Amino acid sequence: LEVKVLDDLRGLRVGVQxxxxxxxxxxxxxxxxxxxxxxxxILYDDLSGAVRDLDRGRVxxxxxxxxxxxxxxxxxxARIAGEGINKQRYGIxxxxxxxxxxxxxxxxxxxxxxxxVVARLAEQYLGIQADDLEPIxxxxxxxxxxxxPELENCVDSMAWVADLSYDDQGMTxxxxxxxxxxxxxxxxxxxxxxxxxxxxxxxxxARGNAPGARMGGTPVNIRGPVAPGTTYDLAVNLxxxxxxxxxxxxxxxxxxxxxxxxxxLRVGVQVAGAPTPTPMPTQTxxxxxxxxxxxxxTVSGEPVTFLWQVDNVREAYFYADGDDWxxxxxxxxxxxxxxxxxxxxxxxRVVKRxxxxxxxxxxxxxxxxxxxxxxxxxxxPNDRVPPGTCLDISWRVSGDGPAVSLxxxxxxxxxxxxxxxxxxxxxxNEGSYVYKLTxxxxxxxxTRQETVTxxxxxxxxxxxxxxxxxxxxxxxxxxxxxxxxxxxWNVGGDIQSIRILLNNDVLLDGxxxxxxxxxxxxxxxxxxYRIDAFSSAxxxxxSSATVTVGVPVQPIEPPVGGAEVDPMxxxxxxxxxxxxxxxxxxVSPVAGTQITANFGADGTLAGVAxxxxxxxxxxxxxxxxxxxxGATTRKFCAEPAGIMDQEALYLALxxxxxxxxxxxxxxxxxxxxxxxxxxxxxxx
Numbered sequence: 001l002e003v004k005v006l007d008d009l010r011g012l013r014v015g016v017q018x019x020x021x022x023x024x025x026x027x028x029x030x031x032x033x034x035x036x037x038x039x040x041x042i043l044y045d046d047l048s049g050a051v052r053d054l055d056r057g058r059v060x061x062x063x064x065x066x067x068x069x070x071x072x073x074x075x076x077x078a079r080i081a082g083e084g085i086n087k088q089r090y091g092i093x094x095x096x097x098x099x100x101x102x103x104x105x106x107x108x109x110x111x112x113x114x115x116x117v118v119a120r121l122a123e124q125y126l127g128i129q130a131d132d133l134e135p136i137x138x139x140x141x142x143x144x145x146x147x148x149p150e151l152e153n154c155v156d157s158m159a160w161v162a163d164l165s166y167d168d169q170g171m172t173x174x175x176x177x178x179x180x181x182x183x184x185x186x187x188x189x190x191x192x193x194x195x196x197x198x199x200x201x202x203x204x205x206a207r208g209n210a211p212g213a214r215m216g217g218t219p220v221n222i223r224g225p226v227a228p229g230t231t232y233d234l235a236v237n238l239x240x241x242x243x244x245x246x247x248x249x250x251x252x253x254x255x256x257x258x259x260x261x262x263x264x265l266r267v268g269v270q271v272a273g274a275p276t277p278t279p280m281p282t283q284t285x286x287x288x289x290x291x292x293x294x295x296x297x298t299v300s301g302e303p304v305t306f307l308w309q310v311d312n313v314r315e316a317y318f319y320a321d322g323d324d325w326x327x328x329x330x331x332x333x334x335x336x337x338x339x340x341x342x343x344x345x346x347x348x349r350v351v352k353r354x355x356x357x358x359x360x361x362x363x364x365x366x367x368x369x370x371x372x373x374x375x376x377x378x379x380x381p382n383d384r385v386p387p388g389t390c391l392d393i394s395w396r397v398s399g400d401g402p403a404v405s406l407x408x409x410x411x412x413x414x415x416x417x418x419x420x421x422x423x424x425x426x427x428x429n430e431g432s433y434v435y436k437l438t439x440x441x442x443x444x445x446x447t448r449q450e451t452v453t454x455x456x457x458x459x460x461x462x463x464x465x466x467x468x469x470x471x472x473x474x475x476x477x478x479x480x481x482x483x484x485x486x487x488x489w490n491v492g493g494d495i496q497s498i499r500i501l502l503n504n505d506v507l508l509d510g511x512x513x514x515x516x517x518x519x520x521x522x523x524x525x526x527x528x529y530r531i532d533a534f535s536s537a538x539x540x541x542x543s544s545a546t547v548t549v550g551v552p553v554q555p556i557e558p559p560v561g562g563a564e565v566d567p568m569x570x571x572x573x574x575x576x577x578x579x580x581x582x583x584x585x586x587v588s589p590v591a592g593t594q595i596t597a598n599f600g601a602d603g604t605l606a607g608v609a610x611x612x613x614x615x616x617x618x619x620x621x622x623x624x625x626x627x628x629x630g631a632t633t634r635k636f637c638a639e640p641a642g643i644m645d646q647e648a649l650y651l652a653l654x655x656x657x658x659x660x661x662x663x664x665x666x667x668x669x670x671x672x673x674x675x676x677x678x679x680x681x682x683x684x
Contacts, residue, residue, distance in 0.1 A: 012060035015050040017068075018043040042421045045401075049416050051077050058414065058423065157193035158253045158262025161231055164188055168268035171248060176294060176305050176335055177240035177269045180507050180519035185267045186235045189253075192262075197226040200256025203234055206264060208249040208510075212241035215249065215269075216506035234265070241508045242487055242500065242517025244271045244294075270294070270305055270337075291348045291360040296639065298340065304364055307335040308348050315351035325349050340366050371444025372402030377437045378514040379450040380470045380492025387428055387454055392492040394422035394513050395437050395448075402441040408433055422513070430454045466539030468493035474529045474545035479521065480648045485547050487529055488516035494535040501530045521549045566620045569599040569660075573607075574667050574680035579646070580653060586676060592640040595650055597680060605629075610647040611637035616654070625660040625669065653677040 042059055044050040050062050051072050061081060062069075072078045094101055112118050119130040164186040168174040177183065191197055204219040215238040226232045241247060248268040252260040290309040298304055310316055313332035317325040321344065330336070338346065345363045352358070375396040381389070397404050397419045404417040413435075414423060427433060436449040470490040479485060491498055491513045498511040507519065511531075521527060530544040576595035578586045589595055589610070596607040605616040605627065616630040629651050637643050657669035657677055667680040 013040045013042065013058070015042050015044055015053065015059040015062040017047055017050070017064050018045050042418050044418055046416075047072075049418070052416070053414075054078060058421075154195035155193045156195050156253075156255055156259075156261040157191075159190050159192045160263050160265055161188040161190050164233060166267065166269065168248075168266070171246075171266075171268045173335065173337055174246060174248075174268040174270045176307055177271050178520055179240060179242045179244065179271055179517050180502065181240040182237065182505075183240065183269075184235050184237050186233055187265050188231055188233050189262075189265070190231045191226050191228050194228050196228065197222045197232075198256075199223065201226075202254050203236065203251050203265070204254055206250045206252040206260070208247065210245065210247055212243065212508045212510050213247045213249040214509045215239055215241060215247065215267075216509050217249070217251070236267075238267070239505065239507055240269055240271050242271075242519055243508070243515055244517070246270045289348075289350055289358060289360060290633075290635075291362065292635075293346070293362050293364065295364075296362065297365045299366065303337045303339055305335055305337050306346060306348075306362070309333050310348075310350050312353050313350055314353045314355075317347075317349040319347055319349070321345045321347065338364075340364050342366050372397060372399035372404075372439035372441045372446050374437060374439055374446045374448045377448035377450065378470075378490050378492070379435050379452055380468060380490060381452075384453050384455045385427070387430060387456065388426065389454070390424045390426040391452060392422060392424060392513075393435060394492075396420040396512070397437075397439045397446075399439065399441055399444075399446075402439040402446075404437070404439050407436050407438075427452070427454050430456060466493055466535045466537070467491055467495050467498075467533035467541045469531060469533060469541050469543045472531045472543040472545065474547055477546065478548045478550070480550045480644075480651075484520040484644070485529075486516060487519060489531050490514045491531070491533045491541075493533075493541075494537065494539070496534045496536045498531065498533045501532065503528055504530075521547070524549050564619055564621070565599055565601055565603055566660075566662075567601070568662055569618075569620065569667070570601045572682040573598050574682060576650070576678060576680050578676075578679035579650060580675060580677045582649060582653075586679070590640050590642045590646050593643050593646065595646075609650055610643050611635055612647065614651060620660065623659055623661070625657055627654045627657050627669075629654050650678070 042050075042053075044053075047062070047064060047068060050059065050064075053059050054062055055077070062078070066083055069078075069080050069083070073080050092105060094105065109118075116130070122128040123130060166175045166183060166185050175183075199221055201222040202219045203222075205214045205217055208214055217236045217238050220234060220236055222232065222234075236251065246268070247270075248266060250264040250266050252264055253262045254260050289311075290307075292307060294305045294307075306318065308316070308318070308330075310332045316330050316332050317328050318330045318334075318336055319325045319328035320338075320340075325347070343364065343366045345361050348360045350358045350360070375398055377395045378393070380392045385391070393406070393413075395404075395406075402419070404419060405412065406414040406417055406423070408425065413425060414421075425435075431454055433452045433454070434449055435452065436447065439446045468491065470492055472489045474485050474487050476485065487500065487507075489498075489500070489511070495513055497509075498513065499506055500508040500511055502519065507529075508517070519529075525548075527547045527549065528544055529547065530542060533541045574597045576589055576597070578588060579595075581587045593610045594608060595610050598606045599618055600606070603617050603619055605614075605618045607614060609632065612632040612635050614629060614632045617628045619626050632651070654669075654677075656671045658672040659670040661668045661670070665682045667682070668676055669678045669680075670676050
């Protein structure tokens with residue numbers, strides 16, 4: 001889109017046909033250049049609905065193909081404001097190295113051009129007269145050897161060679177990241193032009209498939225000269241977004257003058273939801289085997305990513321129930337995306353180097369069909385606003401073709417609304433107003449509503465303009481090591497861009513106006529989360545929250561010469577059946593979890609704390625016991641609910657045990673004040 005058109009569209013609400021070539025162009029040329037805020041671009045599946053919203057003033061302009069625009073103009077529904085903005089160029093792509101085919105194609109095209117066939121086709125199908133047809137550009141000629149650099153009419157070109165890290169395999173298997181996980185993407189590229197690159201050349205973000213796809217990346221300059229024909233390794237430091245989903249971004253090389261050139265470089269990742277608990281409750285804990293899925297409940301046809309890491313492995317097989325495991329060999333460390341269409345159990349069969357075989361299983365529950373789902377619905381501000389206030393209403397709906405409508409009380413504000421949009425509604429009179437968003441598909445319906453109260457005098461004056469951070473929370477404010485927090489926000493007003501930071505490092509760039517995500521913290525200390533919102537006029541608003549992460553317990557070595565441990569303890573693996581709740585009662589473990597303890601004759605302690613494996617040391621005397629917890633693995637489990645809190649409580653209670661009793665295959669650990677803290681039974 002030309003610069004003049006960008007200036008004409010500044011500040012307007014733009015409608016774009018979803019899936020059309022203009023969707024990417026508008027996102028790149030309008031949103032990325034900050035001429036149009038992302039929230040002012042509305043995607044439409046149906047252009048008739050877009051024209052209807054244009055007539056009602058919900059959008060200011062629609063960008064679409066010229067033939068479709070002429071159809072609406074001929075019926076008098078709309079007027080064409082500008083055309084010929086994007087001239088489409090056509091080309092034929094051939095396999096690299098196909099020189100004979102390329103020569104034949106070029107000769108044939110030259111013949112067709114000389115006979116006037118190209119001109120006739122352009123006039124017939126494109127409406128371009130022969131005199132207006134642009135000539136086919138000739139191939140650039142490399143400079144002659146020995147030509148001084150300042151006289152070279154050189155050509156900039158770049159080609160991708162290989163992904164040296166985090167290869168997404170053409171987005172068929174994007175690497176799975178945890179929310180907020182930092183990583184470095186490295187590409188190997190080749191200078192396929194005739195210009196030598198210097199330090200003024202740089203790689204920069206071009207476009208992405210979703211807000212946050214930039215992943216906090218910043219421009220990277222070339223270091224040192226890169227001569228034509230040579231390769232160069234480019235690295236960009238990125239951070240996985242907080243919100244789960246699949247993200248892909250494209251990066252382009254630029255000259256010192258800022259002109260993009262060459263092949264786009266792509267990076268794709270899948271930000272996982274909280275991992276499935278491992279090991280499963282009915283399975284024996286297997287040291288050195290990590291196997292989990294990014295979800296255990298899904299909808300038919302939706303992807304599920306499995307990840308595994310196995311130590312001391314000779315063979316590994318990943319397969320579904322009913323498949324022959326012998327035909328499904330995999331590496332000892334890897335991941336795989338599956339698309340289950342029914343509830344299915346997937347297995348990881350591990351053959352250790354000593355010949356021992358272990359099989360781990362995870363069942364994915366699949367719901368058939370998907371009803372509409374309102375991902376978020378926000379009305380800002382909504383608490384005791386003064387008359388005349390204009391509310392900012394935004395939403396996003398997912399599902400299979402739902403019909404979306406927005407009403408205020410009994411007044412329809414937007415029928416046949418887009419799946420994602422925002423709208424302003426100004427209230428002049430005092431009273432309470434109920435905004436209701438409904439998404440319907442067949443017999444399935446999802447509904448959200450927000451209540452707004454208008455009063456004559458607000459307790460605090462609202463800013464006349466600029467972004468308004470309605471809520472920003474990070475919960476809980478204190479977590480154990482490897483614990484996770486939930487970051488949630490809602491921003492209204494004039495929004496140009498939103499970003500979320502952790503200790504001044506960008507976690508999510510281009511965040512939506514409303515959202516939430518998890519972030520797991522693997523080091524002890526104090527962390528500050530901050531949200532920054534910016535308006536189109538340069539105004540800003542910020543809010544922050546602090547989280548404290550507990551100090552890890554360092555593992556200790558058993559006493560010199562080995563600790564004495566009751567042989568009755570070392571002869572069994574003990575499974576927890578009851579745990580002190582920290583207040584006044586003994587409670588059963590959370591349903592679907594398993595906690596174990598394995599006491600070694602050499603004074604070692606190992607087991608599963610529900611989600612993570614743990615280690616430590618132990619010694620016993622005449623009915624007395626001393627337990628020191630040590631290191632744990634670093635995983636986060638979201639299901640079943642409460643598993644991480646239970647794990648933290650269990651690991652905190654173990655060191656308080658001073659006495660133990662064994663009776664009828666049951667082991668009870670008791671604190672010094674006589675309070676039982678943990679009760680186990682022998683076996684799994």
